[in-house]
Amino acid sequence: MTALLPxxxxxxxxxxxxxxxxxxxxxxQFFDLRLQDGRLFGSLIDVxxxxxxxxxxxxxxxxxxxxxxxxLSVGAVMAISGAxxxxxxxxHSLAVVLAAALGAGLICGLWNGFLVAVLGMQPIVATxxxxxxxxxxxxxxxxxxxxxxSSPDLVWLGNGSILGVPVPVAIALGMLMLTxxxxxxxxxxxxxxxxxxxxxxxxxxxxxxxxxxxxVYVWCGVCAALAGVIAAADIMGADANNAGLWLELxxxxxxxxxxxxxxxxxxxxxxxxxxxxxxxxxxxxxxLSGYPPExxxxxxxxxxxxxxxxxxxxxxxxxxxxxxxxxxKA
Amino acid sequence: MKGLPPVLITAIVLVxxxxxxxxxxxxxxxxxVVGNLLTDNAFLGIVATGMTxxxxxxxxxLSVGSVIGFTxxxxxxAIERWGMPPLVAFVAILALSAAFGAAMGAVIHVFDxxxxxxxxxxxxxARGASFLLSTESVPITAPVYxxxxxxxxxxxxxxxxxAVAIIMLTIVIGGALLLQLTRFGANVYALGxxxxxxxxxxxxxxxMTVKIYMLSSLLAGIAGIVFSxxxxxxxxxxxxxxELxxxxxxxxxxxxxxxxxGSVIGTFLGVLIQGMIQTYINFDGTLSSWxxxxxxxxxxxxxxxxxxxxxxxxRRPVAKRAGAVS
Numbered sequence: 072m073t074a075l076l077p078x079x080x081x082x083x084x085x086x087x088x089x090x091x092x093x094x095x096x097x098x099x100q101f102f103d104l105r106l107q108d109g110r111l112f113g114s115l116i117d118v119x120x121x122x123x124x125x126x127x128x129x130x131x132x133x134x135x136x137x138x139x140x141x142x143l144s145v146g147a148v149m150a151i152s153g154a155x156x157x158x159x160x161x162x163h164s165l166a167v168v169l170a171a172a173l174g175a176g177l178i179c180g181l182w183n184g185f186l187v188a189v190l191g192m193q194p195i196v197a198t199x200x201x202x203x204x205x206x207x208x209x210x211x212x213x214x215x216x217x218x219x220x221s222s223p224d225l226v227w228l229g230n231g232s233i234l235g236v237p238v239p240v241a242i243a244l245g246m247l248m249l250t251x252x253x254x255x256x257x258x259x260x261x262x263x264x265x266x267x268x269x270x271x272x273x274x275x276x277x278x279x280x281x282x283x284x285x286x287v288y289v290w291c292g293v294c295a296a297l298a299g300v301i302a303a304a305d306i307m308g309a310d311a312n313n314a315g316l317w318l319e320l321x322x323x324x325x326x327x328x329x330x331x332x333x334x335x336x337x338x339x340x341x342x343x344x345x346x347x348x349x350x351x352x353x354x355x356x357x358x359l360s361g362y363p364p365e366x367x368x369x370x371x372x373x374x375x376x377x378x379x380x381x382x383x384x385x386x387x388x389x390x391x392x393x394x395x396x397x398x399x400k401a
Numbered sequence: 402m403k404g405l406p407p408v409l410i411t412a413i414v415l416v417x418x419x420x421x422x423x424x425x426x427x428x429x430x431x432x433x434v435v436g437n438l439l440t441d442n443a444f445l446g447i448v449a450t451g452m453t454x455x456x457x458x459x460x461x462x463l464s465v466g467s468v469i470g471f472t473x474x475x476x477x478x479a480i481e482r483w484g485m486p487p488l489v490a491f492v493a494i495l496a497l498s499a500a501f502g503a504a505m506g507a508v509i510h511v512f513d514x515x516x517x518x519x520x521x522x523x524x525x526x527a528r529g530a531s532f533l534l535s536t537e538s539v540p541i542t543a544p545v546y547x548x549x550x551x552x553x554x555x556x557x558x559x560x561x562x563x564a565v566a567i568i569m570l571t572i573v574i575g576g577a578l579l580l581q582l583t584r585f586g587a588n589v590y591a592l593g594x595x596x597x598x599x600x601x602x603x604x605x606x607x608x609m610t611v612k613i614y615m616l617s618s619l620l621a622g623i624a625g626i627v628f629s630x631x632x633x634x635x636x637x638x639x640x641x642x643x644e645l646x647x648x649x650x651x652x653x654x655x656x657x658x659x660x661x662x663g664s665v666i667g668t669f670l671g672v673l674i675q676g677m678i679q680t681y682i683n684f685d686g687t688l689s690s691w692x693x694x695x696x697x698x699x700x701x702x703x704x705x706x707x708x709x710x711x712x713x714x715x716r717r718p719v720a721k722r723a724g725a726v727s
Contacts, residue, residue, distance in 0.1 A: 141517075190709055195461070195517060196658045200705070203645055204698020210691035311691075320521060333515055365532030365637075372525035379514050379522070 083329060083345050090349060094356040101359070110232035114355060116240075122351030123239040124149070124315070126344045127298040128322035129329070130243075130250050131291030133343035136326050138284050139267040139335030140187060140194035142291045145322055147205025148179045149299030149315030154212040156300045157309035160220035168225060172300045173293055179205070180292020184285035202319070209311035219308040229304025239301045243344070246294065251340050260338075263287060267335025324371065325350055328378055407655025407708065408667040414653075414700075415674050422677060426684045432560025434680060439566035442676040444469065444624040444631065444640070446569040446669060449647040449654075450576040451620030453668045456651050457580070458613050459593040459660030460516035464505065465621040466643035467527035468498050470636070472625020474531045477539035477635025487545045495622045501527065502618025506611035520614075524644070531637040538636040541629060549630050565627045572620065577665040589613060593660025649697050650675055653704050674700065 094114070095101045104113040128145050135142045152172040159168045179201060186197035220226075231238045254260035265273040266283045274280045295315075303309045328346035331338040350371070357366050423430040439446075448465050455462045472494050479490035505523045509516050553561035580586035588609050591599040600606045629635055654671035656663025678696045682688045 190706065192705060192709060193658060196652070196705055199645070199648065200698050200701045203649060203701060204695050207691040207694030207698065210689070211695070215689050215691065320525075323518075323521075327518070333518060363532065363536065365529060365536060368525045368529030368532065370529075372522045372529060375518065375522040375525065376508075379518060380512060 079330065079339065080342050080345070083342055083349065086328075087345065087349050087352065090352045090356060094352060094359065097356055098359040106235060109235060110237065111235045114359070116237065118348065118351050118355050119240045120237045121355070122348050123243045124298040124302050125318060125321045125325055125350060126243045126347040127246060127294050127301070128318060129325035129343040129347045130246055130340060131287075131294030132322045133326045133329065133331050133338050133340060134250075134254070134263060134287040135194070135291045136323070136331055136333060137263050137267045137335055137338035138287050139270070140284065140287070141198065141323065141333070142183060142288065142295075143195065143198040143319050144179065144183060144201035144205055145291065145295040145298075146315035146317065146319045147202050147209065148176055148292055148295035149302060149318065150206055150209035150309075150311050151179065151212065152176050152296035152299035153303035153309040153314045154209040154218065154311050156225065157218040157220050157303050158212060160222040160225045165222075165224035165228075168222075169300065173296045176292040176294075176296020176299070177289055178292070179296070180289035181285070183292065184288030187288060188281040188284040206311060209309075209314070213309055213311045215311075217308055217310045221307070225300075225304050226307055227304075229301055229307070239305070242297070242301065246297065247340060247344055250290070254340070264336055264338065267338075321347070321350055324375060328374070407662075407704070407711070408664055408670070410707065411653060411655050411667050411670045411674070411704075415670050415677065418674065418677055422681045422684070426681075429680065429684060432556045432558035434560075436556060436560035436562055436566065438673070438676045438680055439569065440561075440563045440631070441679070442672050443563075443565040443569040444628040445643065445646055445650065445675070446672045447572050447624040447627060448621050448643060449650040449668045449672050450573055450665055451617035452644075452647045452651050453576070453654070453656055453663060453665050454580065454589055454613050455516075455617045456648070456656050456658060457593045457660055457663045458589045458609070459596065460509070460610075460613065461520065461648070462502075462505075462614065462617045463517065463520040463644045464501075464523035464527055465617065465624070465647060466640045467524045467531070468501065468618055468621035469625040469628055469640035469643060470638065471527045471531040471534075472498060472622050473629045473632070473635040473639050474534045474539065474637050475635070476626060476629050477541050478534055480541055480543050481539055487543050491626055494626070495619060498622030498625075499615050499619040502615040502621075503611050505618070506614030507607075509614070510607045510610040516614075528637070534637065535635070536637055538634050540634045542633075546630060546633050550633065565630050568623070568627055572623065573665060573669045576620075580665050585609075585612070590661060593657075593662070595661075646675065646697075649701050653697075653700050655704070655708075657708055658705070 091101075098114065101114045104111055104115065106112075128149075132142060132145065152175050155175050156168050156172040159171055183198050183201060186192045186200070187194050190197075228238055233241045254263065262273070262278050263283055265276070265278050266280045270280050298318075299315060302314055325346035326343045327333065328349055329339055329342035329344075331343060353370060353374070354364075354367055357370065358364060419429070428434065448469065452462060452465065475494050475497070476490050479485040479493065480487050485493070501523070505519055508514065509519050549564045552564040554567070556562055580589065588599070588604045591602065591604050592606065592609055592613075596606060625640070628640060632639065650671035651663070651668050652658060652671070653674055654664070654667030654669070656667060675693075675697060678693050679690075682690060682692055
């Protein structure tokens with residue numbers, strides 16, 4: 072088992088390398104980096120920077136999916152938190168703005184978690200409610216306008232840099248380490264996997280499955296709110312109609328590419344974030360190649376199908392044989 | 402009979418809501434407004450009918466909005482650029498969308514994958530394909546279009562029952578009959594109740610899955626044609642988010658999202674409730690259209706919570722008996 076663990080993720084790393092190589096062919100300057108005004112620039116940094124919102128979403132989503140759930144509302148939560156941040160930014164300190172926006176995410180997460188864990192609704196259905204209503208709530212906050220702001224603190228959050236690294240990338244990295252430390256540094260990760268593997272059995276074994284489910288939805292809401300603040304800071308405004316639109320699908324895709332099964336159980340935070348980077352590297356490559364950005368959707372559809380077929384239970388018998396053969400060889 | 406109470410509640414909500422609207426704006430209670438409501442929501446009614454079958458069978462179809470978008474673009478280009486006669490274009494696109502749905506159903510069954518994610522891929526695929534065809538709005542000028550758009554049955558009170566509304570009503574009635582009176586419909590319920598049991602009882606699960614998704618995509622194709630009649634144009638971004646509206650209509654109509662229970666008539670009432678909220682907001686004039694989303698969300702929650710309560714009630718005696726045995 073332990074010998075297998077390093078092999079996990081090999082496919083994702085290979086995929087990323089292949090896509091990077093394709094990008095290099097498409098755009099020869101792809102790997103160029105330069106330091107300007109104390110911040111790194113270049114296509115690679117661009118990939119990291121633009122990949123941040125989906126990477127943050129996937130951090131929360133991977134935990135939700137590990138419990139055999141799904142959160143469709145993250146895009147709407149992004150719109151809500153972005154709207155709150157943008158409307159408060161010019162009159163309040165950054166701490167207040169962040170507290171309000173992340174607090175809203177927390178409440179959204181609590182709502183979803185309550186519906187799933189306490190009322191026992193199907194996750195798709197429970198989070199569909201906020202997905203539909205959330206964008207309306209966001210528009211209520213912005214009163215249907217695109218709210219802009221000029222608060223330098225919040226703008227820094229989207230466009231500044233720490234030691235040459237763009238702030239959003241630093242935040243995503245920080246969140247990855249924080250989440251990793253909490254779930255892998257304790258038994259929490261194991262309990263979450265147990266809940267997803269078999270909720271009834273875990274419950275009987277003494278795992279507080281309800282608390283686990285509630286916690287992952289709350290964390291997913293907070294991550295989505297953070298992504299929403301960063302997305303708003305990036306464009307110095309909040310557009311309730313378009314902020315985070317369809318990003319829930321990208322986040323789910325990132326988790327699936329990262330090898331976490333939609334049927335719950337074993338999950339990997341790092342690979343989910345890697346999945347988000349793979350998606351963004353593909354997007355950037357398509358943009359650089361001069362194809363219309365709409366081409367993205369077709370490519371994504373193909374990737375989803377390919378990954379799904381690889382994960383399919385019907386094919387896993389075949390995969391099992393391959394692993395066993397490998398094991399005997401070693 | 403089991404499916405009746407939720408449908409009744411939907412009907413009561415519709416009638417009560419309509420009465421409230423009519424009290425505030427007496428003009429709402431006219432055949433003219435009701436006729437427009439049917440016309441404006443014709444494509445939604447058609448697509449939600451297909452969604453009802455999918456959801457009762459225990460699945461979900463997220464690709465319908467994209468299929469509508471693809472259909473409008475395909476039809477517009479086929480008629481205006483490739484010089485196809487409109488009827489040939491319609492037959493071609495319906496065959497194409499049926500094949501698309503059949504392919505999704507086959508993937509879901511053969512590889513035993515969650516319908517949610519397979520139809521999500523289908524959603525990307527159809528939307529991407531319509532972008533490839535054209536990213537601009539293509540106006541349709543064929544004479545058939547103006548004939549169909551102008552056609553309407555006059556109803557007493559100044560109302561107009563348009564061709565697209567008639568198509569929608571026909572499909573809703575046809576769908577309801579198909580679901581309630583045929584072997585196919587009984588199999589749909591059986592699949593949603595329990596896949597394993599249905600299979601043991603001799604339902605060809607694979608063939609049924611393919612047929613159900615084929616039906617949903619076919620109806621999405623028809624909805625796309627109706628949508629192109631309605632707007633006289635093909636646009637790759639049309640009908641974004643319709644999958645959510647139609648799922649909401651199905652749920653508000655009392656269909657159980659876990660499958661096994663529900664009705665096409667309920668879905669039709671759900672579509673009317675959404676249309677009614679929209680009409681009320683239009684009449685009010687000061688409310689913004691995003692209130693529609695919030696109201697739909699609230700209704701969704703209310704109906705799902707209600708279902709949850711009903712399911713819990715139905716399970717209670719079983720739990721008691723199990724407790725007594727142990």
